[in-house]
Amino acid sequence: MGIEKLDPVSGQMTTGHEWNGIEELETPVPRVILFFLAVTILFGVGYWILMPAWPLGSTYTKGLLGNDQREIVMRDVHEAAARRAAWTDRVATESFAAIMADPALMNDVRETGRRLFVDNCAACHGVKGTGGPGFPNLASGSWLFGGDPETIAETIKVGINAGTDDTRVSQMSAFGRDGVLTREQVLDVAAYVRSLSGQHLTAAEQGRVAAGKDVFAETCVACHGEDGKGNHAVGAPDLTDRYWLYGGDAQSVYASIHNGRQGHMPHWQGRLSPVEIKMLALYVSGLGGERR
Numbered sequence: 001m002g003i004e005k006l007d008p009v010s011g012q013m014t015t016g017h018e019w020n021g022i023e024e025l026e027t028p029v030p031r032v033i034l035f036f037l038a039v040t041i042l043f044g045v046g047y048w049i050l051m052p053a054w055p056l057g058s059t060y061t062k063g064l065l066g067n068d069q070r071e072i073v074m075r076d077v078h079e080a081a082a083r084r085a086a087w088t089d090r091v092a093t094e095s096f097a098a099i100m101a102d103p104a105l106m107n108d109v110r111e112t113g114r115r116l117f118v119d120n121c122a123a124c125h126g127v128k129g130t131g132g133p134g135f136p137n138l139a140s141g142s143w144l145f146g147g148d149p150e151t152i153a154e155t156i157k158v159g160i161n162a163g164t165d166d167t168r169v170s171q172m173s174a175f176g177r178d179g180v181l182t183r184e185q186v187l188d189v190a191a192y193v194r195s196l197s198g199q200h201l202t203a204a205e206q207g208r209v210a211a212g213k214d215v216f217a218e219t220c221v222a223c224h225g226e227d228g229k230g231n232h233a234v235g236a237p238d239l240t241d242r243y244w245l246y247g248g249d250a251q252s253v254y255a256s257i258h259n260g261r262q263g264h265m266p267h268w269q270g271r272l273s274p275v276e277i278k279m280l281a282l283y284v285s286g287l288g289g290e291r292r
Contacts, residue, residue: 092275096149099282106282113283116276120268121284129287134246134263139287142243144170144235147288151232153281159267160235167267170235175219176258183258188212189220190253196228196240199248 004016007025015024047053051063062068087108091099099105118127125131129138141147145155145168160168175181181189191205192212201209217226223236230238237245245263246256268277 088275091278096153096278096282100149109279109282110286112276113279116272116280117283120272121280124265129284131245136245137243138284140241140243141288142238142241143232144230144237146232147285149278149281149285152284153277155265156272156277156281156284157267157269160265161262162265162267164267168235170263172256172261174258174260177260181215181219181257185211185215186254186257189215190250190257192216193220193228193239193253193257194248194250197242197248202250205250 004013004026007014007023010025013026015026017024048061049063050065051067052060053063054061087105090105091109099109117129124135125138131137136144145151155168158164158167160170173180176183176186188208188211190212191201191208193216194205195201195209223234224230224239228239230236244252246252246261272280
């Protein structure tokens with residue numbers, strides 16, 4: 001049991017407790033601490049009286065000020081929806097051309113379209129829309145089905161090879177795997193296709209270009225056209241530009257011709273509203289800037 005005694009150095013009484021020769025002084029709590037404790041208690045009591053604070057079964061104390069954060073948030077949401085409806089109603093009813101002719105309206109469309117793109121499209125096409133292997137570069141101006149807003153909106157709506165009745169269909173046949181072309185013919189036409197976009201060819205490839213041109217004329221022009229610039233009606237890409245969906249190196253082109261390609265884009269009808277699809281199409285159509 002501790003015994004209190006007077007500390008000879010400080011002149012204060014001790015608590016009577018001792019640990020390894022160290023004794024504890026009976027020091028009073030500083031007044032400033034007591035002051036702030038009192039202020040905190042008063043603030044708490046005042047908050048309980050003025051603001052919603054205590055649960056009461058199915059309800060709660062409302063407070064004298066009637067401050068309800070839920071009501072405030074709901075009111076802000078309704079006000080924001082009303083402000084948004086002022087221009088989204090125009091997007092829903094006006095034509096693409098009329099919307100694009102209004103700079104102020106397009107600012108709202110681009111901002112909302114950017115958020116829609118990042119939330120729904122960036123996982124495949126990248127945040128800036130530059131795509132990657134198997135996913136088109138939407139900022140390149142090179143389109144499978146066309147790059148005007150109306151066409152883009154339809155592509156977003158129905159998808160590509162999406163498994164629905166109204167989906168867009170785009171398929172590259174497996175000419176080598178299915179025995180339509182021999183290995184030599186595939187090598188020939190791959191060399192010719194690479195030459196169309198001005199790529200550097202090896203001496204061996206250069207020797208195959210002439211034969212590849214004949215194979216191309218017999219096998220590929222139905223979709224890609226005689227000049228190789230593609231066909232939006234069937235989703236055939238332009239082979240003369242520098243943008244390649246699956247790669248433009250010799251091995252990748254050979255693989256595309258030999259094994260075929262069939263990409264997939266999900267349909268967004270039902271997941272995005274018609275107005276959201278329209279805004280997203282307008283945003284995507286502007287990703288390439290002046291390249292359009």
